[in-house]
Amino acid sequence: MPVIHITSLSTPGVEIFSSLTEAQLCDMRLVGHGLFIAESGKVINTALDAGCIPHSLICEERHLDGIAAQVIARVGDIPIYTGSHEMLQQLTGFPMTRCILCAMRRPERPALEDVLKDAHRIVVIDSVTNTTNIGAIFRSAVALGVDAVLLTRTTCDPLNRRAVRVSMGTVFQAPWTWLDGPVSSLHEFGFKTAAMALTDQSIALDSPVLKTVDRLALVMGTEGDGLSHDVISEADYVVRIPMKNNVDSLNVAAAAAVAFWELRRG
Numbered sequence: 001m002p003v004i005h006i007t008s009l010s011t012p013g014v015e016i017f018s019s020l021t022e023a024q025l026c027d028m029r030l031v032g033h034g035l036f037i038a039e040s041g042k043v044i045n046t047a048l049d050a051g052c053i054p055h056s057l058i059c060e061e062r063h064l065d066g067i068a069a070q071v072i073a074r075v076g077d078i079p080i081y082t083g084s085h086e087m088l089q090q091l092t093g094f095p096m097t098r099c100i101l102c103a104m105r106r107p108e109r110p111a112l113e114d115v116l117k118d119a120h121r122i123v124v125i126d127s128v129t130n131t132t133n134i135g136a137i138f139r140s141a142v143a144l145g146v147d148a149v150l151l152t153r154t155t156c157d158p159l160n161r162r163a164v165r166v167s168m169g170t171v172f173q174a175p176w177t178w179l180d181g182p183v184s185s186l187h188e189f190g191f192k193t194a195a196m197a198l199t200d201q202s203i204a205l206d207s208p209v210l211k212t213v214d215r216l217a218l219v220m221g222t223e224g225d226g227l228s229h230d231v232i233s234e235a236d237y238v239v240r241i242p243m244k245n246n247v248d249s250l251n252v253a254a255a256a257a258v259a260f261w262e263l264r265r266g
Contacts, residue, residue: 006083034106036159046169119147135166136253144260195235202240
């Protein structure tokens, strides 16, 4: 594999790791496909295990034969950019405490019907734009047995670098795709929908009726405004987490983890 020692911030190819925005990476027609950035050996290995195709890699020179060696051995004949800690920090704009960044090709997203085929517990993330929360929701979904993750188009990209990092690579383990129709369209696949919201009609998360539902879609909304009136009004159930001490809500990632555990099958 070609090892390219970076001598300046204008070294050809390093713009993938420096000057390109997430949106530009997603739409990189110059390489024929979109890219995303995976950070740290653990996350990169998880992405490779899931079949993601590496495009280029960058790491500190002192790690080439150390902690980066195992990843480098797996990525094949791609450009490996390297340099000093100071040069790479100046290039990327942040300390590379995770040591390795890998640009990878964006995989094609599966069809909705394929993601839902064998699913019984899914989560719909609606209009959540905080990348940290997206990553945390994915991590909880994989850990707590959620079968699939759907995202509305007003939700931020799960392959955003920070979302991928916070998820610890679970974005590559969870079956997920975009939901282009209304949440109520999941009824066509045999799902009942449970909107997490505080209303006069909300039932408690531990209500026995929810445990009897075979195919359940839990719908999580943004922290500020929550779910829209239409999503709530069209839901089969509106659900709240019982709380004490006059606390009325949790961060969406924390609420998702609680709900995933409570509503797990079996």
